[in-house]
Amino acid sequence: MDMQISLLDRLFDSGLLIDTGVEGVYARSGTFEDVITAFEGLIDRFAGNTGAEVIRFPPGMNRAHFEGSGYMKNFPQLAGTVHSFCGCELDHQNLIKCMAEGSDWTEGQKASDIVLTPAACYPLYPIVARRGPLASGGALFNIQSYCFRHEPSNDPARMQLFRMREFVRLGRPEDVMAFRGEWMEKGKELMGSLEMPVEVDVANDPFFGRAGRLLKNNQRDQNLKFELLIPINSVANPTACMSFNYHQDHFGSTWGLKTADGETAHTACVGFGLERIALALFHHHGLDPKLWPASVRKALGH
């Protein structure tokens, strides 16, 4: 705990992150952003010319697509729905009175059609499904989005608003499994080029409630999700900076995604937690990127 506060304080003191008064909601300095831009360039060089279709999502998604994804079954506590004022002038006067009195003015807000994106690939599947069956060989996407998770924390590696970069593979089970396997190796190599100490382990997602324990055991037993871990705040509890996910036919069945042969498509994704990776770099190599080891600066294209 003390270490967490201390890293966050150092980040605030150095100006790399700027306090906004809400835990997990920070402004970023130009230097912080430059590190993320440089790291995204490194991802692309490592990935090579894969022909992946590039898509960038805004930070919110279609609520109907979010509802269809099943996210509220597993992680209701983390989601963020976007609500708006839809009242008349009288309602508005009451709202302003509430605000002036310091009482709760948000009760009249109505849910809009938009939910904050919980993970970069959730908006992708229904879009791809609408295009019809996949080409033979399947499909590959290079996506990025700001994501939201409602988990206020003073651990700077657990932000409420952060960016996730992903490659998403859709196709036959053996193809998407091979893709995931390759990236588990590539991920270690990529982080090695940045002189990061890494380990890869099975993930433990925070599924909600008692029923969630079953889902958690299932995820572990079937090796559905691995994480690449780097110590940031704690050596005992290193932080997941990449994840390697096999969704089986979950999204394929949900959205009617078909392979060229008419089978339900399987999907896998590899995700990069961009802010976490930047924090890992600052933690391991110091708060001034100009003083990072020459090999790390070279890998980042400086």
Next chain:
Amino acid sequence: MDMQISLLDRLFDSGLLIDTGVEGVYARSGTFEDVITAFEGLIDRFAGNTGAEVIRFPPGMNRAHFEGSGYMKNFPQLAGTVHSFCGCELDHQNLIKCMAEGSDWTEGQKASDIVLTPAACYPLYPIVARRGPLASGGALFNIQSYCFRHEPSNDPARMQLFRMREFVRLGRPEDVMAFRGEWMEKGKELMGSLEMPVEVDVANDPFFGRAGRLLKNNQRDQNLKFELLIPINSVANPTACMSFNYHQDHFGSTWGLKTADGETAHTACVGFGLERIALALFHHHGLDPKLWPASVRKALGH
């Protein structure tokens, strides 16, 4: 109206924007993003070495800072509050039942500490105020943020989620007015280098309700806001692609911002609607940036 639908359809057909099923919420292609990146580079070259502090904000801000800004008085219909599930396991079971039945599951969502950022500079003022009085000469910031406005529309230039780039000047009234005046000229020159037809006019913001008419007249009569307009969907109603705002002492008084002399600081900002500018370029020069006029490509650093 037909013209609007047609531009949006052409953008969907070309793949530059991707439909998500919600008006004003679109995914962007790699080509679309490259245009925005190139335009941001052009802004920086035009601005020159101003010593502006670079800050990048996440798409949500501290709700208390949003409340303090007065936004809900003027534009309650446009704001987006972020709500989360805070219930127990039984509440969760009811929520899942609601979703399965297709009834409204969002009523139990509770307002979080976060509101979607309505304009890139709203989170800035309380942060700067906390640092104490401005240096002599004032301060200058280079900021960017995804912003939200709840106004579903099939006009692609009226997105619900879009990025705003801003320069914000804080200091004495004469300094911030001079900054705004310089940018009104620079903005025309910048857009001229992209061969965009522009005009600058006083703005008409959509202040809410009957009381809003007074604010609208005040904004016009005092020349508080100008806009740089470019035809995108309509020649008769060109789209505001930049705005030049003088806030007088509104944010200075609200947040206690002081000049080095202990006076209440005045503020001004110049904003670029990045998606709108990209759309203006696609509308005027065609949907394939490789075929744009050589002078435009050169200005964008291609």
